[in-house]
Every structure is written in C-alpha cells, then in structure tokens.
Amino acid sequence: MKASLKLLERETGLLSRLRRALVRAPTPFNYPGDHAMHRWCTALLMGLMSLAATGTTLADSVTAPPSAGELLRELVEINSTHAHGSTEAAKALAAHFLAAGFAAQDVTFLAPADHPSKGNLVVRLRGRGRGRPILYIGHLDVVEARREDWNYDPFKLTEHDGWLYGRGVIDMKGQDVAMAVALMRLKREGFEPARDLIVAFTADEEAGGDANGVSWLLATHRDLIDAQIVINPDGGEAFR
Numbered sequence: 001m002k003a004s005l006k007l008l009e010r011e012t013g014l015l016s017r018l019r020r021a022l023v024r025a026p027t028p029f030n031y032p033g034d035h036a037m038h039r040w041c042t043a044l045l046m047g048l049m050s051l052a053a054t055g056t057t058l059a060d061s062v063t064a065p066p067s068a069g070e071l072l073r074e075l076v077e078i079n080s081t082h083a084h085g086s087t088e089a090a091k092a093l094a095a096h097f098l099a100a101g102f103a104a105q106d107v108t109f110l111a112p113a114d115h116p117s118k119g120n121l122v123v124r125l126r127g128r129g130r131g132r133p134i135l136y137i138g139h140l141d142v143v144e145a146r147r148e149d150w151n152y153d154p155f156k157l158t159e160h161d162g163w164l165y166g167r168g169v170i171d172m173k174g175q176d177v178a179m180a181v182a183l184m185r186l187k188r189e190g191f192e193p194a195r196d197l198i199v200a201f202t203a204d205e206e207a208g209g210d211a212n213g214v215s216w217l218l219a220t221h222r223d224l225i226d227a228q229i230v231i232n233p234d235g236g237e238a239f240r
C-alpha cells in the first residue's frame with residue numbers, strides 16, 4: 001500500500017505540473033471553452049488513478065509499470081509527427097502493457113496496410129461483464145515542431161523551474177501517459193472493473209493526417225473498440 005501511494009503521489013505531482021504547464025505553455029490551438037467537460041474528463045482520469053491506489057495486492061510476476069514521468073519522457077522523445085507516424089510510439093506502449101502483465105490478445109497493435117507508419121494500439125482491461133465497455137481514446141501523434149521555434153529541444157522532455165517542456169506534453173502525450181500508467185497499475189493490483197475498460201491510442205488526429213486512427217478503427221475494427229460511452233481527455237484544457 002505504501003508503495004502504491006508513493007507512486008500515486010509521484011504521478012499526481014506530474015499531473016499538477018501538467019496543469020500548471022497548461023496555463024502557460026504556448027499552443028497553436030485555441031480550444032473552445034467547454035470547461036465543465038474538461039473538469040469532467042479530469043475528474044474521471046483522476047478517479048481512475050485513485051482507484052489504482054486502492055489495491056493492495058501487487059503481482060510479483062510482472063514488471064512494475066514505469067512511472068508517469070519515465071513514460072512521458074519516452075513518448076516525448078519518440079517523434080510522432082505526421083511525417084514520422086505513430087507506429088513507434090504505439091509499439092513502445094504495447095511493450096510496456098505486455099511487460100505489465102496484459103495478455104497478448106488484449107494488447108492489439110493495428111496499422112492500415114497502406115499506412116504502416118500510422119499505427120494504433122488498443123488495450124483492454126477485462127471486467128466482470130456487467131455492461132458494455134467504457135472506451136478512452138488518446139491520439140499519439142503530435143504537431144510538427146521546429147527546434148528554432150522552441151526554447152528547448154521539442155523532442156526531449158525538459159523540466160525547468162517546475163515546468164515540463166516537450167512536444168505533446170499537453171496535447172496529448174501527458175494524457176496518454178496518465179491513462180496508460182493508470183491502466184497498468186489497475187492490472188498489476190488485480191483490479192477487476194464491472195465492465196471492460198478499453199484505451200485506444202490512435203494515429204493521425206492532428207491536421208494533415210490521412211489515416212485518422214479513430215475513423216479507421218471504427219470502419220475496420222469496430223468490435224475491438226465497441227463501447228457504451230467514450231471519454232476523450234483531449235477535450236481541451238483538461239488539467240486547469
């Protein structure tokens with residue numbers, strides 16, 4: 001239990017830094033101000049993370065999940081702009097889920113045959129079957145970033161003066177990491193939800209994309225992501 005709470009503290013510390021980063025970090029987008037929706041998404045994310053802290057049984061047979069900070073660093077340092085695609089990031093995440101004890105059948109990497117670099121990852125935490133699943137979605141791609149436009153290398157995670165800098169920290173690798181680490185911890189701690197929880201990490205959400213992961217999954221693999229409700233933490237300024 002101590003270890004769990006310690007991890008949670010570390011991760012919520014990261015979330016608090018992300019929240020502060022949101023207020024100050026430059027972004028090329030202006031989000032419409034549906035703050036109630038943002039708060040709702042935040043509450044759900046934090047709730048998922050809190051649930052993870054209630055388990056006391058740690059499986060010894062699987063690797064401890066990375067901390068949110070470690071995973072965010074890894075994802076930021078994988079360039080997933082339109083030109084590079086999201087396959088490398090999706091496969092890196094898949095390796096973490098498998099190491100955390102998810103069965104191979106519940107960690108599905110998929111890419112369109114004509115866009116192999118635009119990979120998606122669908123992960124399922126199996127529940128007790130009391131209702132259709134809840135689906136979380138998060139895109140893995142980021143907007144292009146030129147070194148000369150940034151104070152720091154956009155493809156390195158830099159912490160300075162309590163702030164995190166790096167492409168995708170707030171849109172939306174930070175949210176991807178919150179979902180991934182929470183799901184891995186739920187698995188590790190033996191939590192069995194009433195219904196399946198699915199997280200789809202998707203390709204090509206940003207402008208210029210030609211293989212949008214959500215559209216492609218709906219059209220070709222609906223069974224993998226079929227759910228009662230969908231929660232998208234990319235709803236805007238989720239951590240205000």
Ligand SMILES: [Zn+2]
Pocket residue numbers: 139171172205234
């Ligand atoms: Zn986004």
